[in-house]
Amino acid sequence: MVASECDILAKAEEWAKENRGVALATVIETWGSAPRPVGSHLIIDENGSFLGSVSGGCVEGEVVTEAMDVIETGKSKMLEFGVADESAWRVGLSCGGRIKVYVEKLEP
Amino acid sequence: MKIALLSALNAERAKRAAAVLVTDLESGEQRVVKGGQLKKDPLSDALQEQLRLGKSGTVEDQGRRYFLTVQSPPVRILVTGAVHISQALAPMAKLLDFEVTIVDPRTAFASPERFPKVALHAVWPDAYLAQHPLDRYTALVALTHDPKIDDVALIAALEADCFYIGALGSKRTHAKRVERLQKAGFGEAQIARISAPIGLDIGAATPAEIALATLGQLVAALRKTQAVRAQPKVVAAR
Missing domain, CATH: 3.40.50.720 (NAD(P)-binding Rossmann-like Domain)
Incomplete structure (x- = not known):
């Protein structure tokens, strides 16, 4: 079954209680045609396993990489993605939208 | 986010109760506001409005920006x-x-x-x-x-x-x-x-x-x- 936002947060708690390093990524703002609405979640563990989505698969790879850094340092990050990015050819939203994603570590 | 906050949020959902996670986007400070505590919160009006819409979103209050993760019970x-x-x-x-x-x-x-x-x-x-x-x-x-x-x-x-x-x-x-x-x-x-x-x-x-x-x-x-x-x-x- 497709995991809902609720299942994702429950899973994040489960992962954290298994003593895995876990980061939570949340879509904070969207402009234009963004694939996932504000409030959408992606959770990531220290091994790069992830559940949920913040886009249609366009930027998840980059968010996972950043999230692993967040898990290591414990410092939250605000990420921005859009076609205007110079990295547009690497990561970006082909739909033409822009999104802001907040990535934070789950702390005991 | 503190795991205790996430647990509180998940517990509210399990009870089929509405709740909002407030994140101060500058300081990273967070709190969970349960449905019954909405009126007493400093962001009361904004919280109630977002809950009414059933949508998460950013609000501004006295020059500070807050992200509200709105959690309505599952349908x-x-x-x-x-x-x-x-x-x-x-x-x-x-x-x-x-x-x-x-x-x-x-x-x-x-x-x-x-x-x-x-x-x-x-x-x-x-x-x-x-x-x-x-x-x-x-x-x-x-x-x-x-x-x-x-x-x-x-x-x-x-x-x-x-x-x-x-x-x-x-x-x-x-x-x-x-x-x-x-x-x-x-x-x-x-x-x-x-x-x-x-x-x-x-x-x-x-x-x-x-x-x-x-x-x-x-x-x-x-x-x-x-x-x-x-x-x-x-x-x-x-």
Whole structure:
């Protein structure tokens, strides 16, 4: 079954209680045609396993990489993605939208 | 985020209670505001407005920006009638991430063989509702068009202000239903909350197509009109 936002947060708690390093990524703002609405979640563990989505698969790879850094340092990050990015050819939203994603570590 | 905060948020959802996670986007400070504490919170107006809309979003207060993660309880669907349409509706609803329960006192209909992996109760709706009351985050889909079974559930759904109420039956069947509800003391506006004949007008011909039309209408009620409300009244918008 497709995991809902609720299942994702429950899973994040489960992962954290298994003593895995876990980061939570949340879509904070969207402009234009963004694939996932504000409030959408992606959770990531220290091994790069992830559940949920913040886009249609366009930027998840980059968010996972950043999230692993967040898990290591414990410092939250605000990420921005859009076609205007110079990295547009690497990561970006082909739909033409822009999104802001907040990535934070789950702390005991 | 502290795991304790996440646990608090998840616990509220398990209780089918609304809650909001407030994140100060500058400092990273966070708090969980439960439905009952909304009025006392410094961001009270903004919290109530976002909850009313059922949407997460950023708000500004005294030059600071806060992200509000709004958590409405998961949507449930109660179906009266273990009929052919329900057999199609149950798996479709599951795919849409809605929790489905079917109630039908007629054991020949409400059999596990006909409804594998579905929460099925072969009891009268009043018996079921006494144990599992409806709320505004629940939809009622009445499919028996038998007043003995559907009416109790329809009345309970109107009283609980369910976000979607649909009832199967022809225009004539519904006209009689309206008469009964009027006699039970419901006004025109309340009765108009019932979608009947049930479902979007897509020319549905088969049971599965009627299930699809019904779920389409249900999703529209959920997403388009923001009918799922934590607060019945609109508070001052910011």
